[in-house]
Amino acid sequence: MPFLENVVRGRGVPAARLAEVAEHYQHFGGVSPINQQNRELLAALRTEFDAHGVGLPLYWGNRNWHPMLADTLRRMRADGVRRVLGFATSAYSSYSSCRQYRDDVVAARDEVGADAPVVEKLRHFYDHPGFVQPHADAVAAALGSERRATTRIVFTAHSIPASMDATSGPDGGLYSAQLRTVAGLVSAAAAPDLGWDLVWQSRSGPPQVPWLEPDVNDHLRALAKDGVTDVVVSPIGFVSDHLEVVWDLDNEARQTAAEVGLGFARAATPGTDPRFVSMIRELVEERLHASSSGRRLAPWDASGPSCLAGCCPAPKRRPTTPAGS
Template sequence: MQFDALLLLSFGGPEGPDEVMPFLENVTRGRGIPRERLESVAEHYLHFDGVSPINGINRALIAEIEAELADRGQTLPVYFGNRNWAPYVEDAVTAMRNDGVRRAAVFATSAWGGYSSCTQYNEDIARGRAAAGDGAPELVKMRHYFDHPLLVEMFAEAIGDATQSLPAELRDEARLVFTAHSIPVAADERHGPHLYSRQVAYATRLVAAAAGYAEFDQVWQSRSGPPRIPWLEPDIGDHMAALAERGTRAVVICPIGFVADHIEVVWDLDSEVREQAADLGIAMARASTPNADRRYARLALDLVDELRDGREAARVVGDDPTPGCGYSVNGTTCADSPRCVARISG
C-alpha cells in the first residue's frame, strides 16, 4: 500500500485568550454543557494565557517526523489537521486534494481504541473527505499503538527520570501511579467491550515491567460528566487521599493515557494534583509524555512502514492476550479491516 502523504490528526486547542470559549463550545457542542461549566474549564486555559500546549507540541512533532524522514532518505509531505480548532481537518484534507494527494496515512495522537480515542477520529476523517469533495484522497487511519515498543520505552524511561527528581531518601519507596482520562462506564462498555480500559490496563503492565516495577496502581482523571453518571474509577484525587491514609510519602505519576503534555496534564496533574499532594505531605514526581520525542516520530513512521511494506506489527507482548480492536478481522489492523470505517475511500 503506497502513500503520497501523512496526516497528523489531533484534538486541537486554543492559542490565545479569545479562542478559549469558542474552542470549548466546539468540543462540547450538542452535549448540553452549562455555560458556567465551560467558564470554569476556561480558567484552566487562561492560567496559561489561553494557550494550550497541544498545537505547539504537534508542530514540533511534525518537525521531528520531517527530520526522521530526511534521515531515512524518504520524501513524504506531512499535513496537520485538528478536530476542534485550527488547523481543522477539513482544511488539511482540502489542501491535500489541491496538492494532488491520492492516498494518505493518518496518524492520530491517541494510542487507544474506543469512541473518543478512535471512532471520533474516524468521523473526523470522513468529515474531512466530505469537505474536500470530489477528488478527496483516500485516508487510512493507522492502528492503535498502545503496545508499540517505542511507546513503552518512552514511558518507562520517563518514569525513571521522574523518580530521580524525588528526594534521594524517598525514591525507593515511591508508589508508581498510572493515570488515563476517565470516560463514562457505559461508553467503555459499548466499544470492544471495555476496549479502552483493557488497553490502558495492558499498557500499564507493559510499562511497569519495563520500568522495573512489580507493584503499581492504575487510576483515572479529568472526568467531566454529572455525578449521577458512573465514570471509570478510582479518580486520582481519591486515590491520592487513600495513599496518604496508608502512609505513602512519595508518588511517581505516569500519565500513560496521554501522548502529550496538554492542558489535562499540565493543569489537572501539575497544578491540582500537585497541590493536593503537597497538602497531604506526599512528594510527587510526574513522568513526561512522549510529546515531540524523536522516538515518537519514529513510531509514527514505523506504522506507515507496516502498512506500506506489509510488515508484522511491532508490539511488546504481555502475559495476557493483546486487547485488540473489536472491529478487526483475523488479527488484521483496523486500517485493514473491512468492518471498520478507519479506511475511507470513495
C-alpha cells in the same frame, strides 16, 4: 471558549464546568499548548522521514480548531494528494480515542466533496516500544535513586463514560484493558519492585453519568491514608504535555498531594522523544509495505488497522432538558 465549545458540543457538559476549564487556559496565555506541540512533532517527523528515505509530504489537521481537518483535506486535494495515511495522536481504543477520529474523517471528506483524498488510519500504538519505553524511562527518571518502599506509581488516563468503555473494542472494555496493559509494561520496565495503580483524570461529563473511577485526586487522598509517602504520577494516556497534563496533574493533583502530605513527582510524556518519532515512521512504513510484523510488546491485540463496523460505537446522547424543567 469557542475552541472548548467545539470540543464538548453535544456532550451535555455543564456551562459552569466549561467556564472553569476556560479559566485554566488563562494560566497559559489563553491558548492551548497542543498546537505548538504538534508543530514540534511534525518538524521532528520531517527530519525522521528525510533521514530514512520516506519521501512523503506531511500535513496536519485538527478536530476542534485551526488548521481544521476539512481545510487540510482541501489543501491535500489541491496538492494532488489522493491517498492519506492518518496518524491520530491517541494510542487507545474507544469512541473518543479512535472511532470519533474516523467519523471526523468521514465528515471532513463529505464536506470537501467526492474527490476528497481517501484517509487510512494507522493502527493503534499503545503497546509499541516507541510509546512504552519513553514512558518507562520517564517514570524511572521521576523516581530517581532515592525512592522508598512506601513510594507508589500512579498511572493516569483520561476518564470516559463507563458505558463508552463497556462498548470499546469488539468485545467491550478494550480501552481500560489496553491502559492496564501499558501500565503493567511501564511498571515492569521502570520499577518492578513498586506497586502501581491505574486511575482516571479530567472528567468533563454531567454528574449523573457514571465515568471511570477513581479520580486521581480521590486516589491520592486514599493512598496517603494507607501509608504511602510518595507518588510518581505517569500520564500514560497522553502523548504530550498538553493542558490536561500540565493543569490537571501539575497543578490540581500536585496540590492535592501537598494537602495530604504526599511527595509528588510527575513523569514526562513522550512528546518528541526520538523513539516516539521513529515509531510514527515505522507505522507508516508498515502500511506502505503491507507489513504485519510491526513491533509490539503486548501478547494480544484486538484492534488491527481496520476496526470492525460495530466497534466502539458513538455514545447515546441524552435528550436535552428544556430550561426551567
